[in-house]
Amino acid sequence: MKISKKVFSFLLVVLMALSFAVCTSAAETDRTIADLVVYGKIFTSEGNQIVEAFAVKDGKYVYVGDKKGAEAFVEAGKTEVVDYTGKGLIMPGCGNGHAHYMLGYALKTVGTTINYEDTPNNFLKETVPAAVKKAKANGATAIFGQGWNYMNFKDNMPTRQQLDAICNDIPMYFLDDECHKALVNSILLIKAGIMKEDGTVLKKEIRGGEIGIGEDGTPNGYLSEQAQTYMRSFLDNDNLYTLDMAIANLADIEKHMLSEGYTMYHEGWGNYFVNTNYSNLTYKTIV
Numbered sequence: 001m002k003i004s005k006k007v008f009s010f011l012l013v014v015l016m017a018l019s020f021a022v023c024t025s026a027a028e029t030d031r032t033i034a035d036l037v038v039y040g041k042i043f044t045s046e047g048n049q050i051v052e053a054f055a056v057k058d059g060k061y062v063y064v065g066d067k068k069g070a071e072a073f074v075e076a077g078k079t080e081v082v083d084y085t086g087k088g089l090i091m092p093g094c095g096n097g098h099a100h101y102m103l104g105y106a107l108k109t110v111g112t113t114i115n116y117e118d119t120p121n122n123f124l125k126e127t128v129p130a131a132v133k134k135a136k137a138n139g140a141t142a143i144f145g146q147g148w149n150y151m152n153f154k155d156n157m158p159t160r161q162q163l164d165a166i167c168n169d170i171p172m173y174f175l176d177d178e179c180h181k182a183l184v185n186s187i188l189l190i191k192a193g194i195m196k197e198d199g200t201v202l203k204k205e206i207r208g209g210e211i212g213i214g215e216d217g218t219p220n221g222y223l224s225e226q227a228q229t230y231m232r233s234f235l236d237n238d239n240l241y242t243l244d245m246a247i248a249n250l251a252d253i254e255k256h257m258l259s260e261g262y263t264m265y266h267e268g269w270g271n272y273f274v275n276t277n278y279s280n281l282t283y284k285t286i287v
Contacts, residue, residue: 032062034073040084043091045258091263099265101256103179105249106241107146110138114147116177120156123148124166128174132167142235143167146175148183159214160186160221173235175228182228184221192234195219206230 034055042051044064053070055063063073074081084090107113112131114123127145135143153176163172163185171188175181189195194203194211199218205211209227214220223231257265 032057032073033075034062034070034079036080036082037070037074038082038084038090039067039070040087040090043089043263045261045263048258099257100179101253101265102246102249103146105253106245107144109245109249110140110144110241112143112145114145114174114177116147116149118148118152120153120158123153124158124162128163128166128172131174132170132172135170140240141170142237142240143170143172144235144240145173146179147177148174150176150178150181157212157220157222158183160184160189160219163221171235173231180228181222181224182231184223184231186221188231188234189219189221192231 032055034057036056037053038055039053042054042064043049044051044054046064051065052067053063053065054061055070055073057073063070073079112127112134114127118127131143131145160183163183164187168185168187171191172183172185173188174183186195186197190197195201195218199216201213201218203211204213206223206227209223209225209230211227212220212222212224257263
């Protein structure tokens with residue numbers, strides 16, 4: 001059957017119209033209608049930028065950028081629009097409530113990270129000597145480390161005497177992986193007033209903590225909870241972890257946390273090094 005040119009032209013126009021209608025319908029279907037659009041001065045940790053708007057759909061950010069771009073996500077009656085222009089800074093409420101970044105960066109700067117798989121033998125023959133070598137090469141007045149596994153150590157806990165055999169002229173302080181227990185050498189116990197040089201016991205307990213006592217009746221170098229916390233104030237922290245080191249690390253911590261999407265955090269570890277010159281530290285804003 002032949003189709004006249006007039007009929008063919010008519011059918012072509014109809015098909016084009018239908019195609020346009022289908023495409024328009026598909027475009028409308030594909031268009032994301034946000035539940036919420038906010039305008040204002042908005043901080044985003046992606047690129048450390050200030051933008052003009054963001055849009056949220058089903059609890060997720062679907063757009064972050066300029067105001068014009070956000071307008072495409074608005075539909076009257078379906079989108080809540082909040083205009084906060086000129087009223088202050090808006091930040092994502094994404095925070096870490098108990099972080100230990102300062103500890104991690106301090107260890108990289110001045111301390112030694114202990115392998116979680118270390119046995120007491122590895123610890124005494126490899127880890128501690130390496131920590132002593134690092135500290136002395138840097139002119140440190142104390143040796144600091146963290147990470148030993150209590151479950152690996154509990155049946156053969158290293159003693160202060162064993163630590164003394166490696167280094168007895170610089171205080172040593174090694175935290176476990178949970179930061180609730182520590183191993184120290186004799187000079188630190190003496191400096192903290194726990195015992196005399198001849199082993200005479202001066203303190204048998206610290207409120208809220210345990211001072212380990214060996215079979216010889218003297219402190220064995222193991223401390224837990226508030227007892228190990230007490231010891232930290234005798235590490236010459238002003239020289240171990242200086243103000244300049246802390247400031248430099250804060251900048252790196254800020255950069256790291258922003259890369260993870262955090263805009264705020266509470267340092268659960270706090271200033272682990274009790275330090276008298278930190279009162280001079282001023283915190284800079286990120287915007």
